[in-house]
Amino acid sequence: MEQSKLExxxxxxxxxxxxxIEGTHAAKSGHxxxxxxxxxxxxxxxxAEMKVDPANPRDxxxxxxxxxxxxxxxxxxxxxxxxxxFPVEELTTLRKIGSRLQGHPDMTLTPGVDMxxxxxxxxxSSAAGMALAAKIDGKDYRVYTVVGDxxxxxxxxxxxxxxxxxxxxxxxxxxxDWNGLQIDGPVAEVMDPTPHDKKLEAFGxxxxxxxxxxxxxxxxxxxxxxxxxxKPTAIIxxxxxxKGVSFMENQVSWHGSAPNDEQYAAAxxxxxx
Amino acid sequence: xxEKIATRESYGAALVELAEKYDFVxxxxxxxxxxxxxxxxxxxPERFFDCGIAEGNMMSVAAGIATTGKTVFxxxxxxxxxxxxxEQVRNSIGYPHLNVKIGATHAGITVGEDGATHQCNEDIALxxxxxxxxxxxxxxxxxxxxxxEAALNTNGPFYLRFGRFAVPVINDTPDYKFELGKGRxxxxxxxxxxxxxxxMVSMALEAAETLAQEGIRARVINIHTIKPIDAEIxxxxxxxxxxxxxxxxxxxxxxxxxxxxxxxxxxxxVPVVRVGMKxxxxxxxxxxxxLEQYGxxxxxxxxxxxxxxxxxx
Numbered sequence: 001m002e003q004s005k006l007e008x009x010x011x012x013x014x015x016x017x018x019x020x021i022e023g024t025h026a027a028k029s030g031h032x033x034x035x036x037x038x039x040x041x042x043x044x045x046x047x048a049e050m051k052v053d054p055a056n057p058r059d060x061x062x063x064x065x066x067x068x069x070x071x072x073x074x075x076x077x078x079x080x081x082x083x084x085x086f087p088v089e090e091l092t093t094l095r096k097i098g099s100r101l102q103g104h105p106d107m108t109l110t111p112g113v114d115m116x117x118x119x120x121x122x123x124x125s126s127a128a129g130m131a132l133a134a135k136i137d138g139k140d141y142r143v144y145t146v147v148g149d150x151x152x153x154x155x156x157x158x159x160x161x162x163x164x165x166x167x168x169x170x171x172x173x174x175x176x177d178w179n180g181l182q183i184d185g186p187v188a189e190v191m192d193p194t195p196h197d198k199k200l201e202a203f204g205x206x207x208x209x210x211x212x213x214x215x216x217x218x219x220x221x222x223x224x225x226x227x228x229x230x231k232p233t234a235i236i237x238x239x240x241x242x243k244g245v246s247f248m249e250n251q252v253s254w255h256g257s258a259p260n261d262e263q264y265a266a267a268x269x270x271x272x273x
Numbered sequence: 274x275x276e277k278i279a280t281r282e283s284y285g286a287a288l289v290e291l292a293e294k295y296d297f298v299x300x301x302x303x304x305x306x307x308x309x310x311x312x313x314x315x316x317x318p319e320r321f322f323d324c325g326i327a328e329g330n331m332m333s334v335a336a337g338i339a340t341t342g343k344t345v346f347x348x349x350x351x352x353x354x355x356x357x358x359x360e361q362v363r364n365s366i367g368y369p370h371l372n373v374k375i376g377a378t379h380a381g382i383t384v385g386e387d388g389a390t391h392q393c394n395e396d397i398a399l400x401x402x403x404x405x406x407x408x409x410x411x412x413x414x415x416x417x418x419x420x421x422e423a424a425l426n427t428n429g430p431f432y433l434r435f436g437r438f439a440v441p442v443i444n445d446t447p448d449y450k451f452e453l454g455k456g457r458x459x460x461x462x463x464x465x466x467x468x469x470x471x472x473m474v475s476m477a478l479e480a481a482e483t484l485a486q487e488g489i490r491a492r493v494i495n496i497h498t499i500k501p502i503d504a505e506i507x508x509x510x511x512x513x514x515x516x517x518x519x520x521x522x523x524x525x526x527x528x529x530x531x532x533x534x535x536x537x538x539x540x541x542x543v544p545v546v547r548v549g550m551k552x553x554x555x556x557x558x559x560x561x562x563x564l565e566q567y568g569x570x571x572x573x574x575x576x577x578x579x580x581x582x583x584x585x586x
Contacts (some may be wrong), residue, residue, distance in 0.1 A: 060342065105371050107340070115340055116369040119360060122333045126365055129337020132322065136298065137341070156361075159330035168324070 001216050005048065009215050012082055013043040017244045018271050019078025023094035023101070025264040030095060030103070030207025033254035035075035037179040037212070037239040038146055042079040044218045045144055054084035057111045063141050064126040068146040068157075069148035069177060070104040070118020077101050077110065081223070085112035121154030123147070124174060128164045131172035131232075142226070146175045150182030152193045158203065164232040165204025173225045174205070177212065177240035181252045196236050205234040245270055275441035275475075281378040283417035284435050285309025288346065289316045290418070295425045297344040297374075300335055302328045307437075308348040308378040328353040332361035332373070339371035347373055351380035351434060356395035366430045367403040375400075376432045380410075381522035382555040382563045383438035392555035398527020400432045401500050407453070408500040410434040410521075410529075412474035413540060415444035416497055419451030427453065436522075438560045440472040454470065456503040462492035465578045466510035466517050470496045470529045473520035473548070475568065480574035488575050491578055499529055504536045511541035513530040516581035518546050525549040544575040544584035 016039050026028035046052065050063035067076045074094060081088045086100070093099035100109045104118025114130070117123030127145035132139050136208040147157060164172050176196055185191045193199075197207045210217040218237075225233035241249030241255070245267045259267055288299060289312050298320045305311040305323065314321040323579040324331035328349050335347040340521055347354070354377040355362065365372045382392045400408050407427055417435060424431040458479050459474070469477035474495045481491040492514055494506060511517055519530040530547030537545050550567055564570055 064340075066337075091300075115337065116364070119364045121329075122361055122365050125330045125333030125361075126337030127339070129334035129339075130341060131337075132334065133338045133341040133343060136320075136338075136343075156329050156333070159327035160334070163324060163327070163330055163334060166325075197543075 001219055006215055007124045009047060010042055012047045013040050014271055015082050016043055016075065016078040018268060019081060019088065020074045020205045021245070021259060021267045022265060023077065023091045024258040025075045026092035027095035028258050030074050030258050031071045031256050032258065033072065033176065033181070033241040033248060033251070034069060034148065034179060035072040036245060036248065037241045037245045038072055038075050038177050039243065040213045040215065041099040041146065041175055041218060041237055042075055044215060044222070044249045046079050046083045048219070049222050050144065051141065054112065057085060059260045061139060061141055064127070064130050064143045066115045066117055066123045066143070066145040067105055068117055068123025068145050069120065069151050070123060073103065073105050076105060076113070080110070080112040095146070109188065120148070120151040121156035124157055125160040128160050128169060128172060131164065131169040132167055134171050135169065136168070142171045142173065144173045144175065146177055148175060149178045149180065149187050149193065150190070152176065152196065153191045153199070161200065161203040161205065168230045170229050172233045173222070174232065176234060176236045177239055177241045178236055181250070181255060183255050185252055204231055206231050207234050207236065209236045210238070212239035213243055275443060277439035277441055278414035279437055280411050280414060280417040280435040281309045281437060283414035284376055284421060284433065285312040285379065285422035287418040288313040291422055291425060292317050295344070297346060297425065298322065298338065299346045300324055300331055300348065302326055302331050302353065304349055308376060310348045310376070328358040329361045331507050333365040334359040335373045336365035336369065336371050344372045344374065346376050348376035348378065350379040350391060351393035351396040352391055355399045355432070356393060359399050363403050366392045367406055369425050370405050370429045371452065372428060373434060376433050376435065378435040379437045380434045381436060382521065382550065382567060383436050383560045385438065385560045385563065386557050388557035389554040394524045394550040394555065395527065396434065397499055397529065398522050401527065401532065403430070406430045406432055406500060406505045407498070408432045408434070409498050410471045411497050412471055412495055413440055413442045415442060415449060416451060420441055420497065423451060423453045434471065436472060441475045443478065444474050453504060453576050454498045454501050456506040457495045458492065458506065459495055460491065461491040462490035463514055464490045464516070465582050466492040466494060466514045467520060467574060467578060468494045468496055468507060468510070468517060468529065468533050469520040470499060471522050473522060476571045477574055479571035480578065483571060483575050484578055488579065489582070496529060499532055502532045502536060507533055507536045508540040511537045511543045515543050515585050517543060518548060518574060518577040518581050520548040521567055523549055526552055544581045546581040548573050548577045
């Protein structure tokens with residue numbers, strides 16, 4: 001990857017992480033851990049991969065994104081704001097009465113949100129529906145969705161995978177955010193959904209496993225996905241829950257709790273360093 | 274004797290008839306032969322998508338398609354469309370107010386021999402609680418076709434309730450007009466009003482005739498649109514006749530009876546006696562035996578009318 005592109009992505013990801021901390025701190029609730037784990041993937045999608053136009057968020061030919069693990073909306077909002085879909089200042093209205101930034105994504109309220117999602121397992125199906133619609137209409141847009149590793153315990157995720165493979169939705173790219181932690185503890189202890197690679201292959205996917213924080217690897221994976229014909233692609237992204245804020249990293253307690261004033265200051269100091 | 278046609282037959286036929294006039298796709302969950310979407314599948318295979326036996330996925334997929342501007346009919350039995358997939362209908366379709374039309378067949382106990390697991394008497398109650406959901410329960414094949422076209426002309430989520438069992442065609446008259454959200458007064462009367470929906474409408478007409486022979490003048494109103502309900506025609510009936518009976522092939526909790534009682538209670542309190550499934554599960558059996566067993570008959574409506582009149586102040 002060119003150094004200038006890498007720097008642009010790193011800078012955007014840093015700002016998005018700051019937005020996540022700002023939003024959840026202001027809301028006094030929310031899900032910073034999983035938001036930080038998907039930040040680099042969302043950064044790459046919106047700043048380097050997807051055909052989107054903040055001035056025309058409903059362009060019928062745009063690429064689409066569905067945050068199936070919708071509780072990580074703070075990451076999506078911070079990405080959209082930094083990409084120019086709405087003012088960054090709005091991020092601190094997260095989860096507040098009257099805000100356009102609901103606890104989980106609402107396509108009717110927030111510019112750039114392509115699908116309301118967040119009840120786990122539903123978003124991946126809707127992403128498959130969008131991909132099928134592109135096929136019906138003969139359009140070449142692509143559809144991306146991020147599914148949580150814990151979320152993959154939902155049966156509907158696998159119904160959607162069966163559907164996507166059956167209809168040969170090669171314009172669909174499913175990213176599994178493999179951060180290894182869910183609310184009740186390590187995913188492996190709560191209800192182990194692994195091995196994702198073998199399961200997804202068996203379901204008819206082209207599978208790519210990467211480090212979800214390595215922009216070079218992310219770039220190569222998305223490029224490879226576009227070359228796959230006749231089947232959907234799954235990218236299993238090994239990530240770190242809480243990535244970028246040292247005291248949040250790999251701590252299950254940061255799944256669904258917001259930083260207090262002291263933690264907020266410490267997190268920002270680290271991200272601004 | 275009127276011709277008898279199941280409303281599901283009319284649903285399948287309407288999809289084919291309206292396919293050139295409107296742009297939509299149809300989905301089913303391995304029940305196309307039974308829901309009658311198979312007619313559309315054969316005529317327009319490129320616009321038909323089977324989801325297999327995965328109704329929750331089908332609803333969320335349909336929602337995803339609808340975000341791109343398409344209208345989608347998603348079909349299954351009422352038990353699975355409204356029951357199994359309730360949360361997907363609520364969150365993927367209802368909450369973003371997407372253009373998905375749920376074609377739910379095999380509603381109520383007239384499923385017959387398959388028995389209680391497949392006899393959905395709860396779907397209207399479930400769908401009624403979803404904000405922005407339109408619900409139509411047609412009385413016959415004519416109304417069923419009109420309802421499909423109304424769904425195509427209405428923006429947002431729409432629940433169409435169809436039956437498996439052939440029911441009398443009562444609306445094949447030159448002056449028939451389907452108006453979404455409007456009840457239809459089929460018989461005028463001043464002693465009591467029978468508010469019926471679906472296959473109970475033809476039974477309500479029979480009941481009114483029986484009552485007339487006893488000197489009781491019963492008004493009969495067909496409510497095809499259960500949500501938004503026609504509060505005006507119900508309130509007027511309550512004020513003018515002073516007694517109400519509701520009749521539906523559905524649990525008396527949460528369906529038409531509840532919807533009518535809500536309107537009457539808030540606008541013109543009078544007795545409301547409900548005919549329907551009395552908070553119970555169904556059973557295997559022939560349809561006539563089941564209707565008799567659970568009191569979904571003209572005779573039960575007659576009894577309810579007398580009870581409602583007796584409760585008048």
